[in-house]
Amino acid sequence: MDIESATQKIRRFFRKNKRLPSYQEMCRLFGFASKHASFKLAAKLIEAGILGKDDKGRLIPDRLLPSLPVLGIIRAGSPTAADEQILSSVSFDDYLVAKPEKSYLLRVSGDSMIEAGIQEGDVVIVEKDREPKEGDIVVASIDGEFTLKYFRKRDNLVFLAPGNSKYSPLFPAENLTLFGIVISVVRKYH
Amino acid sequence: MDIESATQKIRRFFRKNKRLPSYQEMCRLFGFASKHASFKLAAKLIEAGILGKDDKGRLIPDRLLPSLPVLGIIRAGSPTAADEQILSSVSFDDYLVAKPEKSYLLRVSGDSMIEAGIQEGDVVIVEKDREPKEGDIVVASIDGEFTLKYFRKRDNLVFLAPGNSKYSPLFPAENLTLFGIVISVVRKYH
DNA sequence: CATTATAGTGAACGATCGTTCACCTGTCAA
DNA sequence: TTGACAGGTGAACGATCGTTCACTATAATG
Numbered sequence: 153m154d155i156e157s158a159t160q161k162i163r164r165f166f167r168k169n170k171r172l173p174s175y176q177e178m179c180r181l182f183g184f185a186s187k188h189a190s191f192k193l194a195a196k197l198i199e200a201g202i203l204g205k206d207d208k209g210r211l212i213p214d215r216l217l218p219s220l221p222v223l224g225i226i227r228a229g230s231p232t233a234a235d236e237q238i239l240s241s242v243s244f245d246d247y248l249v250a251k252p253e254k255s256y257l258l259r260v261s262g263d264s265m266i267e268a269g270i271q272e273g274d275v276v277i278v279e280k281d282r283e284p285k286e287g288d289i290v291v292a293s294i295d296g297e298f299t300l301k302y303f304r305k306r307d308n309l310v311f312l313a314p315g316n317s318k319y320s321p322l323f324p325a326e327n328l329t330l331f332g333i334v335i336s337v338v339r340k341y342h
Numbered sequence: 343m344d345i346e347s348a349t350q351k352i353r354r355f356f357r358k359n360k361r362l363p364s365y366q367e368m369c370r371l372f373g374f375a376s377k378h379a380s381f382k383l384a385a386k387l388i389e390a391g392i393l394g395k396d397d398k399g400r401l402i403p404d405r406l407l408p409s410l411p412v413l414g415i416i417r418a419g420s421p422t423a424a425d426e427q428i429l430s431s432v433s434f435d436d437y438l439v440a441k442p443e444k445s446y447l448l449r450v451s452g453d454s455m456i457e458a459g460i461q462e463g464d465v466v467i468v469e470k471d472r473e474p475k476e477g478d479i480v481v482a483s484i485d486g487e488f489t490l491k492y493f494r495k496r497d498n499l500v501f502l503a504p505g506n507s508k509y510s511p512l513f514p515a516e517n518l519t520l521f522g523i524v525i526s527v528v529r530k531y532h
Numbered sequence: 533c534a535t536t537a538t539a540g541t542g543a544a545c546g547a548t549c550g551t552t553c554a555c556c557t558g559t560c561a562a
Numbered sequence: 563t564t565g566a567c568a569g570g571t572g573a574a575c576g577a578t579c580g581t582t583c584a585c586t587a588t589a590a591t592g
Contacts, residue, residue: 175581338526341527
C-alpha cells in the first residue's frame with residue numbers, strides 16, 4: 153500500500169464521514185488485518201505532512217484537505233506551480249467566508265454590476281455589520297428598491313453607482329438602508 | 343446551557359479541530375462536570391438536526407457546518423430567504439470543485455476574458471481531462487502562448503476567442519494544447 | 533549463501549470512548 | 563405541601579481507542 157493511494161482513500165473517507173478513520177477502520181479501508189499496519193502507514197502519512205496529530209494524540213487532517221495545486225501563468229510556456237501557496241491548503245469556506253456568523257449568500261439577478269464582473273446567476277457572499285468604504289460593492293435598499301451597487305461617497309454625499317454604463321447612479325431620496333457589503337463572488341459553469 | 347450557544351461552541355471547536363469533541367471534551371467546553379450532561383445536551387442537538395450519528399454511534403456534523411442563509415432578491419422589498427437551499431448546507435469546496443483530483447487553481451492575469459466576467463486577480467478552478475464543448479472557457483497553449491479563452495468550433499475549425507473585443511480570435515497555426523476547462527470562478531474583495 | 537530492510541500479523545496494555553443507571557438538586561403547577 | 567419534571571452529578575459497564583512489543587514473510591543487497 154503506497155502513500156498516494158492511501159491518501160486518496162483516507163481523503164475519500166474524510167469527505168464522506170467528515171472525520172478521520174480510526175486505525176481499525178483503516179484496516180477495512182486498506183485491506184489490512186492488523187491495526188499496527190495502519191498505525192505504521194499513518195506514521196508515514198504524518199511524516200509526509202498529510203496527516204497531523206492532536207495535542208492528545210488523535211489524528212487530524214493536515215495537508216489532506218483538498219489541496220488543489222495553484223498554478224501560475226508564465227507568459228510563454230506551460231503552467232507551472234506558483235510560489236504562492238495561499239489557496240493550496242485552505243478550504244474555500246475559510247478563504248471566502250471570514251465571518252460565517254455575519255454572512256449570507258445572495259444569488260444575483262440582473263445585469264447592473266456586469267462591468268464589475270458580477271453576472272446574473274453569480275453567487276455573492278455578503279457580510280453584514282460592516283462600515284462600507286468608498287468603492288465597496290454593497291447590498292442596499294434605496295427608497296424601497298433592493299439592489300446590488302457600488303457604494304459612493306463624494307463630499308458627504310452618499311449614493312449608489314451601478315457597474316453598468318446603461319444605468320445611472322441612484323441618489324437616495326428618502327431612505328438608504330445597507331444590508332451588507334460584498335466580500336466575494338462565486339460563479340459555477342457546469 | 344441553551345442549544346444555540348452550545349451549537350456555537352461546538353461549531354467553533356469543529357472549525358478549529360476539524361472534528362467533533364468527545365463528551366468529555368464537551369464538559370470542558372460547556373463547563374459541565376459530568377459526561378452525562380454533555381450526553382443529554384448532544385441528544386438535544388441531534389433532535390434539533392444539528393448533529394447526527396454514525397452507523398457506529400459516533401457523532402457527526404449534520405447542520406452544524408457553516409450553513410449560510412441563501413437569500414433571494416425580491417424586486418421591491420428586503421431580501422428574504424430563498425426557497426432554493428442548494429448552497430445552504432453544502433461547503434464551497436464540494437460546490438465548486440466536483441473532482442478535486444482532476445482540478446487545479448489558476449490566478450488570472452490579463453484582461454482577455456473581462457467580458458466573460460473574469461478579471462485580473464480572480465481565481466479560476468480548472469478541470470483537466472475533459473472534452474471541451476463549444477463555448478466553454480478553456481486553459482490552452484496555442485503556438486507556445488499560454489492563455490485563457492473561449493473554446494470555439496465552427497465547421498470543424500477549432501480556434502480560441504477572447505472575452506474582450508479589444509483582442510482578436512486566435513487560430514492555431516501549429517499547435518493547440520488544452521490544459522483543462524474552467525468550471526468555476528472565485529473572486530475575493532477584502 | 534547470509535544479511536538487512538520493509539511490510540504485515542497478532543496479541544496485549546492502559547486510556548478513553550459512548551452509554552446506562554441511580555441519585556441529587558432546583559423550579560413550577562396542582 | 564406535594565408531585566412531576568428538567569438539568570446536572572457521579573459511578574460504572576463493555577467496547578473501542580492509540581500504542582507497544584514480539585514475531586513472520588518477502589524482497590533486495592552483498
